[in-house]
Amino acid sequence: SAVISQKPSRDICQRGTSLTIQCQVDSQVTMMFWYRQQPGQSLTLIATANQGSEATYESGFVIDKFPISRPNLTFSTLTVSNMSPEDSSIYLCSVPQGNYGYTFGSGTRLTVV
């Protein structure tokens, strides 16, 4: 299975600022996924990032708030823009693994104050 390095592992940010989260994969993958896990809730898919095309966002998530870059087949970033306390969550990236399951990064725990 692929190994994902996700950074930062945690951060505390001021409201109104932005944070960029990075995921580096040790092998080339076509699709990368970004999830949000709000406190006490299940994971929700934010968007799917394909190399060479714009990300596909799920209902309730917009590009202006969560811009995504996918410059190559091993790397992606998610930016959380103009943050508010409601953005405090764990953000995770994910890639497909063998046998059609998924591998996840170690997560970014974001607190907005």
Add this chain to the structure above:
Amino acid sequence: KQEVTQIPAALSVPEGENLVLNCSFTDSAIYNLQWFRQDPGKGLTSLLLIQSSQREQTSGRLNASLDKSSGRSTLYIAASQPGDSATYLCAVRRSSGAGSYQLTFGKGTKLSVIP
């Protein structure tokens, strides 16, 4: 719309006990089901992946079963250890159509194993 429910939401057991975690889903048209472990504030570690054509998978002290027709899966943990304390999540992948690569997650079962 697929919905995944995990019961119980929390479970506390003494070390050494065998235990079962439950996962149910509303739409039986799934491609596979995956069990994950999540430590506090961390990412997800894949435990077991069951394809829709399979009935169970085993890894060490873990055994996961799948009854697709009834929309249920169980994760059995034998001889529990304090290191097993974590939140366990199940996720189902849709079998076909738009968004078939998406996972739908339950809210998890928080397990505490008391020494």
